[in-house]
Amino acid sequence: MIRRLHALLPDPGLLLRLGALQAVLAVLQGLLLGLLVPVLHALLRPEPDFGAATPWLLLGCAGVLGHGVLTVIATPVGFAASMELGARLRHRIVRHVATLPLGWFTAGHRARLARAVTSDAGAIGQLAVTIGAPAITATLVPATVLVVTLAVDWRTALLFLAVVPFAWLTLRRAGRVASAADIELERAAAGIAGRAVEFGQAQPVLRAAGQGSTGTVRMRAALEEHREVYRRGLRRSLLPDLSYTAVVMGGFVAVLLVGAHRVTSGSLAVAEAVALLVLAVRFLEPLGTLIELIGALRAMDNAVGRVRSVLGTPALPAPRAPVTTVARADVEFSGVTFSYGAPGAEPALRDVSFRCPPGSTTALVGPSGSGKTTVTRLIARFFDADAGTVRVGGLDVRDYDHDALLQDIAIVFQDVYLFDDTIEENVRIAHPDATREQFLAAARAARLDEVADRLPEGWLTRVGEGGARLSGGERQRVSIARAFLKRSRIVLIDEAASALDPENERAVGDAIAALAGDPERTVVVIAHAPATLAAADRVVALDGGRVVETGDPAGLRRAGGYFARLYEQYREARDWHLPARTPRQ
Numbered sequence: 001m002i003r004r005l006h007a008l009l010p011d012p013g014l015l016l017r018l019g020a021l022q023a024v025l026a027v028l029q030g031l032l033l034g035l036l037v038p039v040l041h042a043l044l045r046p047e048p049d050f051g052a053a054t055p056w057l058l059l060g061c062a063g064v065l066g067h068g069v070l071t072v073i074a075t076p077v078g079f080a081a082s083m084e085l086g087a088r089l090r091h092r093i094v095r096h097v098a099t100l101p102l103g104w105f106t107a108g109h110r111a112r113l114a115r116a117v118t119s120d121a122g123a124i125g126q127l128a129v130t131i132g133a134p135a136i137t138a139t140l141v142p143a144t145v146l147v148v149t150l151a152v153d154w155r156t157a158l159l160f161l162a163v164v165p166f167a168w169l170t171l172r173r174a175g176r177v178a179s180a181a182d183i184e185l186e187r188a189a190a191g192i193a194g195r196a197v198e199f200g201q202a203q204p205v206l207r208a209a210g211q212g213s214t215g216t217v218r219m220r221a222a223l224e225e226h227r228e229v230y231r232r233g234l235r236r237s238l239l240p241d242l243s244y245t246a247v248v249m250g251g252f253v254a255v256l257l258v259g260a261h262r263v264t265s266g267s268l269a270v271a272e273a274v275a276l277l278v279l280a281v282r283f284l285e286p287l288g289t290l291i292e293l294i295g296a297l298r299a300m301d302n303a304v305g306r307v308r309s310v311l312g313t314p315a316l317p318a319p320r321a322p323v324t325t326v327a328r329a330d331v332e333f334s335g336v337t338f339s340y341g342a343p344g345a346e347p348a349l350r351d352v353s354f355r356c357p358p359g360s361t362t363a364l365v366g367p368s369g370s371g372k373t374t375v376t377r378l379i380a381r382f383f384d385a386d387a388g389t390v391r392v393g394g395l396d397v398r399d400y401d402h403d404a405l406l407q408d409i410a411i412v413f414q415d416v417y418l419f420d421d422t423i424e425e426n427v428r429i430a431h432p433d434a435t436r437e438q439f440l441a442a443a444r445a446a447r448l449d450e451v452a453d454r455l456p457e458g459w460l461t462r463v464g465e466g467g468a469r470l471s472g473g474e475r476q477r478v479s480i481a482r483a484f485l486k487r488s489r490i491v492l493i494d495e496a497a498s499a500l501d502p503e504n505e506r507a508v509g510d511a512i513a514a515l516a517g518d519p520e521r522t523v524v525v526i527a528h529a530p531a532t533l534a535a536a537d538r539v540v541a542l543d544g545g546r547v548v549e550t551g552d553p554a555g556l557r558r559a560g561g562y563f564a565r566l567y568e569q570y571r572e573a574r575d576w577h578l579p580a581r582t583p584r585q
């Protein structure tokens with residue numbers, strides 16, 4: 001556990017200083033208790049000797065004062081340390097996550113990241129301090145008391161020692177049970193979180209299906225499950241907890257009985273017996289608090305495990321001397337094979353080769369799951385190919401500084417994410433220093449000006465969380481405006497597969513055509529609209545992750561092969577209308 005924590009907090013100076021302070025406090029506490037022996041020895045006699053007791057009492061007073069001062073110093077240092085450790089860990093996670101492949105950011109990983117940065121980092125920082133201090137006290141006070149007892153009466157010290165292995169064994173068992181219960185509870189809590197998100201997100205669907213209360217039932221079931229897991233955990237930890245308490249209490253009773261026997265047989269003075277009983281209490285009591293700490297310790301261990309799983313994700317490999325400019329805007333795949341899963345999993349792309357010359361427009365076509373999106377993800381280096389090479393400007397994408405590569409690539413995907421800000425700021429994110437004229441030109445080219453004109457606050461209209469106040473087509477126009485404003489020479493577009501309303505469809509189609517029309521720009525478009533397909537310079541047709549045809553669209557249509565059939569399907573789908581209803585006679 002300490003090793004795992006150390007790996008997370010590689011600069012443990014703060015914790016070490018705090019630990020040292022706490023160790024001094026614990027040893028001081030033990031030694032102060034030891035002073036009881038000469039004091040009681042001097043006072044618990046038929047004629048109390050105050051003269052002999054006074055120096056020990058004065059030493060005791062000085063010790064208590066010193067202990068008080070150190071405690072006052074340690075408390076704020078502890079608070080500051082826990083905040084500092086949490087903050088450092090958060091920075092470390094954020095710095096690491098910024099180096100991960102973009103493909104890592106799935107919904108599940110995003111949730112894990114949010115948890116690691118918020119609750120886990122804070123809990124580790126806090127627990128490292130709040131558990132660390134009492135854990136040091138709970139081990140060093142008994143250790144010091146044991147040494148003091150050894151100096152007073154070795155037989156009692158042996159009795160103390162005899163308790164330790166039993167206490168250790170029961171404590172370990174209690175710890176294991178607490179950890180298992182904690183993990184189960186975590187899982188149940190994650191279940192509740194999932195249900196809560198589903199409950200919120202699926203409301204429109206559930207209500208439309210007349211199942212508005214189904215979500216409530218599933219939510220209630222998750223809450224019930226959590227309560228049951230909690231109860232089960234409590235029941236399971238009851239016996240180990242009680243056995244540990246029994247061992248500690250048993251030790252005390254043994255010391256009491258043996259002490260009483262030796263006093264009555266005259267082999268131990270009353271003063272020593274009383275002092276030994278006090279030492280026994282201070283030896284066993286901190287051991288007792290370890291059982292309370294063990295649960296928190298396991299909770300911290302689990303949080304450390306979760307944070308380590310994020311920090312352990314390999315970063316996108318960076319070249320020694322990264323290239324920072326893209327010389328030409330051409331894209332080339334040679335023999336690219338890629339799979340999302342572990343090596344050996346079913347590949348999403350197999351031996352894919354094609355070239356997009358600078359300034360050309362290439363349409364990617366193929367049925368759902370054929371690998372079109374994957375091709376665009378590999379160009380932007382969301383992932384690295386397992387075999388073969390993806391080249392941009394004649395160089396392997398892995399040779400570039402990733403930020404520099406993305407600087408020259410604009411991405412217009414279907415699931416556009418908009419920030420809860422104004423339309424203008426959402427476009428400007430692509431090029432924050434753009435002049436007003438540049439911004440307006442980009443917006444006009446994307447036909448976004450028509451959208452802003454209709455809205456009451458124009459460019460200053462806020463789009464809502466994720467862009468919820470705009471329609472899908474309008475959001476896509478924001479995304480196209482970003483691409484215009486960014487002035488990247490390579491643009492990757494995922495044309496909406498689902499039908500937009502006619503106005504949006506025309507506007508988006510025109511905007512994409514305008515993007516592609518620039519002879520300086522290389523466009524790779526996942527195309528569904530017959531107009532986009534017909535206007536492309538080249539077509540790359542995919543099926544099952546393989547390239548099955550390449551060529552110019554007109555030639556491929558004439559050839560009557562795979563692309564020609566797909567093209568006809570797309571055209572028929574676009575031309576399909578609901579048959580007009582014949583009025584009833």
Ligand SMILES: Nc1ncnc2c1ncn2[C@@H]1O[C@H](COP(=O)(O)OP(=O)(O)OP(=O)(O)O)[C@@H](O)[C@H]1O
Binds near residue numbers: 348368371374375
């Ligand atoms: N993030 C992912 N993790 C695992 N597998 C994935 C992931 N994304 C895609 N796949 C799989 O890779 C294969 C290719 O998917 P891809 O999204 O590239 O196809 P597509 O042609 O773009 O499909 P669509 O037209 O439906 O978007 C599919 O089998 C898909 O299930």
